[in-house]
Amino acid sequence: MNIQTEIQTVDNGVNVEALLGAREALSEAPAAAQFTWRSLCEWQNGAHSRSTVEGFFGLGEEQLHREAFTIDADHPAQFAAEDNGPTPVEIVLSGLASCLTGGVAAIAQHRGIQLHSVKAYVEGDMDLYGILGVDADVRNGFSAIRVRFEIDADASPEDIAALVAQSQKRSAVFDIITNPTNVEVTVA
Amino acid sequence: MKRTTTVIIGAGQSGLAMSRELTQRGVDHLVLERGNIANSWRTERWDSLRLLTPNWMNGLPGAAYSGKDLDGYMSVQELIRNIDCFAAKISAPIMSETTVLGVTRRGSGYQVQTDQGAIQCASVVLATGATSKASRPRFDEPLPADITELTPLDYKSPQGLPPGKILVVGASASGTQIAREIQASGRQVVLAVGEHLRVPRDYRGADILKWMEITGRWGAKFDEVDDLERQRGLPSLQLTGASGDNPLDLNNLQDGGIELVGRMAAIRDGRAYFSGSLPNLCKAADLKLNRLLQGFDDWALDMGMDQAIDQPYRLLPTRLPKAPRLYIDLKQEGFGAVIWATGYRPDHSWLKLPVFDRKGRVLHHGGIISDGLYVMGLPFLRRRKSTFIDGAGDDARDLASHLETHLGQRLAA
Structure with missing residues (x-):
């Protein structure tokens, strides 16, 4: 079996040709590459809120997801809340893991690596003294985040390590978490 | 003995x-x-x-x-x-x-x-x-080796600084004063702004500290205030020993050519990274300032002095760069020194x-x-x-x- 046919037999469910085509098309049309992602969050009760994700802007026009998705966020009983959903910080951790995992799949497809299973275990450490305002020197957010991948694939450990490294390099959420972003909050 | x-x-x-x-x-x-x-x-x-x-x-x-x-x-x-x-x-x-x-x-x-x-x-x-002692934030990486580090305890004057641009970290009384005099000496200063307390020097005809005196703030006792711990940790007022329009106001510092960036958050690969929270911190400082001035106005009304003194007014909101820079490559951009004006202990x-x-x-x-x-x-x-x-x-x-x-x-x- 030569390399060419091996690539063709790999199926991670990623349409690499479409992605590469999009990359090529967008590099000719920088305006189309400007996307704006949106979420609408509505308070339910207590710490419980529900975000709805439906429309976004990209390819020069308004776009829609196949359906409106909702994400509930709340806090667990230990925070005297009703636990109607994960905490916002757990959603952030999940976002990081999803972004890296999706990246692993796409890059594996592109590199001709068949995946059998990919699991990302994510942990974030937090000292509550920050959000509770007990100690001004403690930051509100995570003091550290760890992601541990367990990947079963038809590839050497080095190639798998390279997949994971490349997925971080091209990950939006990894960049969002590791680099600052200007955030402006207004009240209508 | x-x-x-x-x-x-x-x-x-x-x-x-x-x-x-x-x-x-x-x-x-x-x-x-x-x-x-x-x-x-x-x-x-x-x-x-x-x-x-x-x-x-x-x-x-x-x-x-x-x-x-x-x-x-x-x-x-x-x-x-x-x-x-x-x-x-x-x-x-x-x-x-x-x-x-x-x-x-x-x-x-x-x-x-x-x-x-x-x-x-x-x-x-x-x-x-x-x-x-000067307090300064600790980051995982040090600054690039040939960048001089100073604190307000050892900074003396712009003439004593190495050549190049200067990053001043901290925008309370010390940081804003030092940033201003270095910029005025003809050097480019970037000021990293964290939580800060904005005040005018004078308000309605009296020094802002006079207002605090007559409204009883200075004499307030430690066992009478709410949240003493927070009060003890507040940053210093952005004030300098000069009358008139406060030269340390972030709007005036920007008029003088100083570039504002957010709170310094990290050093990585020779780059200083700044938080994207600058708009919020400036908005918070504007809100706190207006609350303070409103307290003085209320006091003047209660004391029947409202008509006897200058009319109330508010400062323009803090102006911000459209997109504050989030990192600076200190060596590549020719920075000579970083001054840590991030508090004392x-x-x-x-x-x-x-x-x-x-x-x-x-x-x-x-x-x-x-x-x-x-x-x-x-x-x-x-x-x-x-x-x-x-x-x-x-x-x-x-x-x-x-x-x-x-x-x-x-x-x-």
Whole structure:
């Protein structure tokens, strides 16, 4: 079996040709590459809120997801809340893991690596003294985040390590978490 | 071994105010000073510094400001002269050039070990001030090797800086003053702005600090305010010793060419990274300022003075760069120095006693650490004005009274 046919037999469910085509098309049309992602969050009760994700802007026009998705966020009983959903910080951790995992799949497809299973275990450490305002020197957010991948694939450990490294390099959420972003909050 | 009843450590405004109280009460004592009188003022301030408090707030106990410029702001040199005169006037028993190495328990009193020998005493007053050390954030990586690092304790003037652009980290009183004078000297300054307190110098015809005086804020007591811990940790007001439009206002600093960035968040690969929270911090400072001014306006209405003084007004909101930069490659962009104006802390490391909290801060109740052991000159020690020149007198009186009672009980025991 030569390399060419091996690539063709790999199926991670990623349409690499479409992605590469999009990359090529967008590099000719920088305006189309400007996307704006949106979420609408509505308070339910207590710490419980529900975000709805439906429309976004990209390819020069308004776009829609196949359906409106909702994400509930709340806090667990230990925070005297009703636990109607994960905490916002757990959603952030999940976002990081999803972004890296999706990246692993796409890059594996592109590199001709068949995946059998990919699991990302994510942990974030937090000292509550920050959000509770007990100690001004403690930051509100995570003091550290760890992601541990367990990947079963038809590839050497080095190639798998390279997949994971490349997925971080091209990950939006990894960049969002590791680099600052200007955030402006207004009240209508 | 030398013996005395009370050892005061530090011959600045606090230690000398306490010396005066003890002399008046007939308490035998010594004032230990690592250098000369007002040592920190002499050696750890930048050249151009003037007090940000108007002169009517710069008097010493029994020696109110007697000059002609009550509403002016004295230079540090003038303050040092005043403290020298005050020390002579009260005949303070000062041992200068005496560095304290350790304070330990001895019997029912204390032993103070110095580089000039040991002193045994019944009580100790720590009056070394709130600004012995510069606090600075620690990041995982150091700055690139050839970038000079300074703090306001060792910065003297723009002329003493290495060539290149300057990053000033911290936008409270020290950081904004230093940033402004460096920019004015013809250098490009980038100012990293964290939480800050914006105020005008004057409001409705009076100095902002006068407003705080007449509305009772300076005299507020430590056991009467909500959330003392927060009050003690507040950043300093963006003020300098000059009248008129506040030159430290972030809008004025930007007019002078200073670039604002967010709170410094990290150093990575030779780049300084800044938080994206600058809009929020500026908005918060504007809101707090308006709340403060509203409090003054309400006071003027209540006192029936509203019509007698200038009309209320508000400053324009803090202007922000459209997209504040989030990182700077310090070497590539030609930065020569970083000045950490990120706060100060006291240094009581020579106090060999279990009196510290988990963060190494001395635990005290309005300056009383335990019977016979006192601390002075810390933020909001007993009053909001505890760290001001004229805050020393009231605190010294309160603590000397406690000390005197303690000595009496000790004799009776």
